[in-house]
Amino acid sequence: MRTASVDGVPVFHAEGPPPLSAGLVFGVGRRDETFVRGGLTHLVEHLAMSAVGRTPYDSNASVDLVRTEFTASGTPDQVREFLDRICRALRDLPVDRLRVEADVLRTEGGAAAPPAVGSLLSERYGLVGPGLAGVREPALTSLTADDVREWARTRFTRQNAALWVTGPLPEGLALPLEEGAPPARPPLWRAEVTTPGWLESAAAGAVSIGAELPPGLAGSVTLEILRRRVEDELRHRRGVAYAVGADRLPLDADTRFGVVVTDVRPGQENLAAAVLWREVQRLVGEGPGPEELQHERTALGALLDDPRARTEEVVAHAEARVTGVPVHDVDDMRRELAALTTEEIRETAARLCDGALLGVPEPLDPVPAGLTRVPPWSAEAVPGRVFQRRRLTGVPKGTTLVVGDDGVSAVLEQGTITVRWADAVGLVRQGPGEFQLVGRDGFTVPLSVSDWRDGEEALALVREAVPDELQVDDDDVDEPAGLLLFRAPEHRVREAIAMSNHGATVLGNDEWTAVVADDAPDFAVRLAELSAPLGRRTVALTLRRTHADLEYVLFRGRKEVARHRWGIAPADPRPLAEAVLRPEESVARLHDAAGTIHEIAEEAVAALGLPAQVPALLAGEPVVEGQRIEGTGAFGGFRASMRGDFVPGQGKGTRLERYQELARRRPGWFRAVNVVAALVYGVLLWLIVSYRDDLGSWRAAIFGVLMGLGLLNAVWDARPPRRPAAPDPVAVPADRTPTG
Template sequence: MLQTSIDGVPVFCADGPPPFTAGLVFGVGRRDETFLRGGITHLVEHLAMRAVGRTAIETNASVDLLSTEFTATGPADKVGAFLTAVCAALVDLPVEFLAVEADVVRTEAGQVTSPPVGALLGDLYGARGPGLAGTMDPAVHSIPPDEVRDWARTWFCRQNAALWFSGPDLRGLRLPLRDGVVPERAPQPRPLVRTPAWTTHLTGDHVVLAAALPAGYAAAATVGILRDRVEEELRHRRGVSYAVLADRVLVGPEERLVVLDADARAGQEAVVAGVLWREVQRLAEEGPAGPELEHQRAFVEASLADPRSGVDEARSFAIAQVTGVRVPSSAQLRSDAAALTHEEVRGTATRLRDAAVLTMPLGTDPVPPGLQRLPEWSAGVVAGREFRPRRRIGYPRQTRLVVGAAGASLIRGPEERITVHWGELAGMVRTGPEEEVLVGQDGFSLVVAAAEWRDGDEALALVRAAVPEELRIVGDDARVDRAVLLLRAPAHRVRESVGVSRRRATMVANGEWTALAGEEDLPPEAQARVVAEGAGGRPAVLVLRQGHADLQYVLLRGGREIDRHVWGGTSGDPALLAEATGRPEAELAPVLSADGSPAEVLARFGAVLALPAEVPDLLAGRAVATAEEVVGQGFVAGLRATVRGDYAPPPGEGSWVDRWLHVSRRRPRWYRALNAVEAVAFAVLAWLLVRAAEGDLVSWRGGLGLLAGLVALACLYDTRPPRPATDVEETRTGTPPSG
């Protein structure tokens, strides 16, 4: 193997059979991220590959626990061109495509290890370091472009890169990476649980045994011997398993997670688990037989004789260069295999036994003896305010939620409790408008949903107040696409509808349409129902969305969806849209079938419907100088504002009812005089009716007399002088306040 450098990047090359293959490795992976920023390395990798574009050779990129790698296979000049393009892309990532690639990352739902191994790492390390392999990326859409650029600047520099390749020298290759410093990795966390232990999983019919062991050939030989023994027993003698796999997962510079993974025929899970655990114990107690050691040595010799072994060695050295992982050379591996002893394997098997975690499918029975169960519940609870569940939820009667100064606890019984401490919080993920998930560094998580608890909104407010902003994030599943609500309703009616709610919105209007951009944590359809109910006349509502790739609308009437259209996708009914908007169907049909970018289609759609000109800016989240910010005051305060006329239209606008209400608030002289006359008339009528009833107020004449008296008092009340104009009225009418 030859070692050199190109543009300051260490290079490891070895002769190997064709085709020519190369890989550019960076020392950053899932364990270097945080829980809240899970997937940021994957985003960098996707953006770089997007910038490179299609190639005529086989290329790939991947992220694992410790490293990120870009590989290519083909003619040397084309491989070199690909590597140069990758480096250039990493220096100037096309973050304008971040939203698209975030969708791709979510769709891919890739993991850096197999699901059972990821779950085991989560059990061992919690929501940190290698344990992040067991968590899904909670919010890749919430990672801003600047953070993605900073991540690439920190980790994807020449000081954190290495190159490996096979075959001839890559003459003329350039690696135009940015300069940086060797990044500092967080210290390797220690396992959080006591072992040996067992747990269950929901990831299929596999039984997995794993343990964190120091690096070295002894661990590889020990797990190899165990694999052979278990496969012989489960497949060749019992026939209850098809494949037994052995693996060593890099979790740190000096540590491997050795893994034995066996599938199990339905109903035979307990047999497979028993054999796995028995063979580990037997090897720890008795050590290997002589032929088993010789077989492992022969396996090493056969591997090193493979023509591809030199390239594998070059790749291993490149990974070791950027991760700090200790990798033996071919000569050292041959020497270690030759020197391996019975006692060395027995001692390694003992360490494996003592550090083992056995993971079985849920419901496996019986559990092998000699193992303790991994903790299912937290060790303690916090003190604080207690909340009881709503009866309809179905929690056990003794269940309660406690939120205090130290953290939050869910208590279901004397032993069943989950606690997350504020000082040991990995993050808080919003999963709904009134729901948060607290994730502790130990891996325990607690859902706080306002709807599940009495005074649940107060519990949620306490939780949100306790968690600092930097530990909060909106989960991808809770993200609400930015949308604009379009109502064919007067602006003052929409303003009043928002005013009596607890929401806030940005509003523009053009006389026919009123457009609202509401809060991002409430689904637009739910927002539309709230606004339309108070806007009067049950107006039709369009929920208009513009994504990075498409434009769509949802047509609602009475809060219920009646149609949906996605340009380039789902086709809506132009007749329904024509009925709701008052436009001819013949004008709408061509627009619904229009091609073009979302912005171009939106321009045509807005022109046909005569929408407010500010709608594209509202959809894009841009500031609109002419927009009005409407803040809901709640039902009681909003109702008072309605009575005061805070939401009334300007004089001369609105329905006849609105105009009359405007006059009643201004109370000009003629209005007060008219009410004085009406007060006298109704007072006389009341006196005559009560007199005719001869004092019997429960008779029909007496009842009408009382009613006429009340009307007289109301008319008399309206003879008082007008009150000074409020700031709201001054804004609506353009007149200065009196007095």
């Protein structure tokens, strides 16, 4: 192996078979992120590779717990070109693709470690550092262009990079990376977990065991011997497993996390856990047999003698340079392997046994001797204000929520879940009024305002205590809700919004009214709130845009009746044509429209009579024309309606609305009609009372109530109209005479 330097980046290269292969490695991975900003490294990698585009040679990139790597294989010119393009892309990321790549990562659903391993890491190290390998990235779509640019500028630098090459260095090789200091990493944080212990893992169909191990070849040999024993028992003897794997993850210069994982047939999880724990204890007590140790010496010796080992050595040295984890060369490993003893294996197995976490997908029954359950509850609750649960919710009876100066506790009959402010790593909004407060130790307190009396106050206290940078929206909340339009007069929509619990801005024309929400509720909540007061037959239309397409969804009340996505598949134009009273041929032509999202939106405005601002609103432009309506609830909205806040324009509205307007103004002729009506109702009521025996008691009562209500309404509407308030007197200067 030889070393060199290119533009300040250390290079490790050795001869190898063609084609020429190279890898640019950076010392940044999932462990360097935070819970709420998870995915930054992966986004940088995706954006850089998207800038490179398709290549006629093999190229790839990957992100794991501790490093990011860009690789290519091809001719020297191809490899040189790839490395140059990657370096330039990292300096100027194509952030216009940020939202697309964020959604790609959401679809990919990748993790820095398999679920069975990630679960153990999260239990041991919490939701920081290597423990982040066990949780998904909750807020990818909240990351901004500035976020990823800054991450690339400070992490993807020449001081945090190394290059490995198998073959001669390409002529003219350049690595134009940013300057920057290597990022400082805090020491490993460990959760207070009593070991050896067992826990319920989120990995279905897998049983795993893991613990911290010291550096050195003894750890790898110990894990491999344990793996073979478990495989012999579960696969070859019992037939309840197929694949048993072992791995040793480097976390820092002095710490490795060793794991053995086995899949298992459903219903055999307890058996697999018992076998795994038994073999660990047996290896501690008996050590490896002579044939087992000799087998490992032979197998590892063959790997070290393979000519490809020298090639792998340059990769290991490049990774060691950026991760800070020392690496031994092939000759050192041969000497260490030759000196390995049975006692070293027993001592390493004892370290594994004492620090073991055993992950199972369901509770152990019975629990093997020597294992205790990792507590699923917090040690204590915080003092503070107590909030009682609301009835008819999913919260168990007797549960209380405590919000105090130190943190939050959910106190149940079975135990307590506490997250202290100092340990909070995220407050994640999961829907309207739905949050989760996540602690560094992995405990999570669900917060739903509808679950607790004075729930809004409880949530306000929590949001005030948690720093703003830790408050994010879950990606699942960020699904495109679209622009909501009602085929109803604007004054009716304004009245419906006022009677709901959430405000919005409205704008419209004589036929359609657009509702632009700027607060908590999502599309489904908004549609449900407004459809009821507007009427079950009211037509609602939502226009949704994705990265490449525009789609509409047609509703009658809250029921979906049709949808269409332009450019994807044909759809029946009849439901939309009937709902909006347009010719079917016109809607069919609209369905066949082609072009950009903006162009199709403009055609929809022309064909359906939508407000002219629709294309701009779909593009995310601010509302420049519109009226903000506050949601005041049913009672507040009713009062506003009675005051006449939602009176339609002259000559507009339904007959009922026009009558309500007359009842507010009460012109002379209207009052006279009501005086006559009051006399008529009075006479009829007198006749009913006089002839109640002939009518029968129940008929007389019904007619009497109806006539009485009519009489009261007529008398009320016969009142003189309210006089407008007198204007404030205007002072007239002494030297001026007011004109007539």
